Amino acid sequence: MTVRGGHAWRWVTGPLFRSYLGSFSILWVLTKSTLAAHDRVTGLDPFVFQPQSETWACVLELLVLTHFIRRRGEDVLLGNLGLGLGSALLPFALAHAALSGALALLAP
Amino acid sequence: MSGPPVVLAEGISLQRGRRTILRRAYVDAVGGTVTGLVGRIGAGKTTLLRVLVGRTRANAGQVRWDGERQRRPRLDALARRGLAYVPDHPWLCPRLTVRAHLELAAGVAGRDWQPAAAGIALPSLGQRPAELSTGERRLSELAVAATLGTRALVLDEPFRELDPIHRERLGTLLRGLAGAGCAVLFADHDVASVLGFADRLFSIETGATRIIPDFRERPVPEWYRGWPAR
Numbered sequence: 001m002t003v004r005g006g007h008a009w010r011w012v013t014g015p016l017f018r019s020y021l022g023s024f025s026i027l028w029v030l031t032k033s034t035l036a037a038h039d040r041v042t043g044l045d046p047f048v049f050q051p052q053s054e055t056w057a058c059v060l061e062l063l064v065l066t067h068f069i070r071r072r073g074e075d076v077l078l079g080n081l082g083l084g085l086g087s088a089l090l091p092f093a094l095a096h097a098a099l100s101g102a103l104a105l106l107a108p
Numbered sequence: 109m110s111g112p113p114v115v116l117a118e119g120i121s122l123q124r125g126r127r128t129i130l131r132r133a134y135v136d137a138v139g140g141t142v143t144g145l146v147g148r149i150g151a152g153k154t155t156l157l158r159v160l161v162g163r164t165r166a167n168a169g170q171v172r173w174d175g176e177r178q179r180r181p182r183l184d185a186l187a188r189r190g191l192a193y194v195p196d197h198p199w200l201c202p203r204l205t206v207r208a209h210l211e212l213a214a215g216v217a218g219r220d221w222q223p224a225a226a227g228i229a230l231p232s233l234g235q236r237p238a239e240l241s242t243g244e245r246r247l248s249e250l251a252v253a254a255t256l257g258t259r260a261l262v263l264d265e266p267f268r269e270l271d272p273i274h275r276e277r278l279g280t281l282l283r284g285l286a287g288a289g290c291a292v293l294f295a296d297h298d299v300a301s302v303l304g305f306a307d308r309l310f311s312i313e314t315g316a317t318r319i320i321p322d323f324r325e326r327p328v329p330e331w332y333r334g335w336p337a338r
Contacts, residue, residue, distance in 0.1 A: 014212060019203040076163075076199035077209075079183030080192050080256050081216050087184075 012091050024092050027064055028099055031057040047107035049100055058096040062089050113138050114260045114291040117160040120169035129155050130315040137260050137291035142282050144306030145295040152315040153295035157264050161193040162186060190259030194249055194266060200237040206248045207233040213255040224254035227281040242269050263294040267301045279305040299328055
């Protein structure tokens with residue numbers, strides 16, 4: 001089973017993905033905190049899953065992650081591993097939805 | 109030694125603003141050979157390699173893999189078919205050790221990473237790229253790419269920043285990969301590297317390429333330093 005062969009499993013269980021996941025988690029906490037602060041000011045429930053806000057937050061997180069990956073030349077590493085930026089970053093969009101959804105369910 | 113090219117770029121033209129970077133340029137990599145692309149700084153070597161591996165879009169021309177035209181060539185798509193690319197800037201993940209990169213590459217390519225690492229006497233497997241000297245980092249990048257590039261290996265200035273011993277080891281590694289059937293293509297402005305390791309040679313000047321079939325027999329100034337400015 002290889003990434004080159006198009007198998008996503010090796011990518012999401014590999015060390016490179018895990019290293020990005022750490023950075024992405026920090027980004028998610030930052031954007032979620034900002035969203036929650038904004039919602040609190042405007043009188044909304046800060047932990048409710050609002051699809052439009054979550055989409056914008058997710059896009060922002062992915063743009064920041066893309067910027068850092070490109071700045072460090074790691075898009076070449078991903079490319080050499082047979083991964084385009086889009087397919088490499090897709091699991092992070094799912095991670096965003098899962099984290100925000102879990103928070104909405106678990107929050108008081 | 110020669111056969112159909114594994115990968116080629118032909119008729120490549122590229123304009124940036126009013127500056128012409130490439131003029132109907134051609135370069136290819138043939139399995140079992142080491143091909144050099146020699147040219148002065150600013151001649152268009154890096155840009156041509158970037159077009160070849162799908163990192164830069166050209167205004168005209170095409171890239172072919174095994175004779176098949178690639179409509180929108182992309183590095184990841186070519187890599188899935190066995191190409192690896194070494195740019196002239198750092199590209200390894202600073203948070204992973206060299207060993208982790210090699211293991212990742214070996215898993216992807218389905219081959220052992222030890223021969224490439226041993227071939228260039230790679231030091232510091234347990235360190236991260238940021239902890240290495242420039243030359244050590246370069247060697248690590250080359251070992252990762254050599255592990256990944258099962259069919260074609262495209263390298264931009266691979267000998268830069270290497271000491272003579274490691275230059276020799278890298279050259280031997282590239283020749284060994286070519287001996288195993290890989291198509292190796294490297295760009296360099298250093299004639300010594302080309303003469304030392306290339307079987308075939310393209311030269312590039314002001315964005316235009318030409319093949320130099322008898323570069324070993326002819327004096328170097330005839331095909332490189334002596335070119336008149338156009």
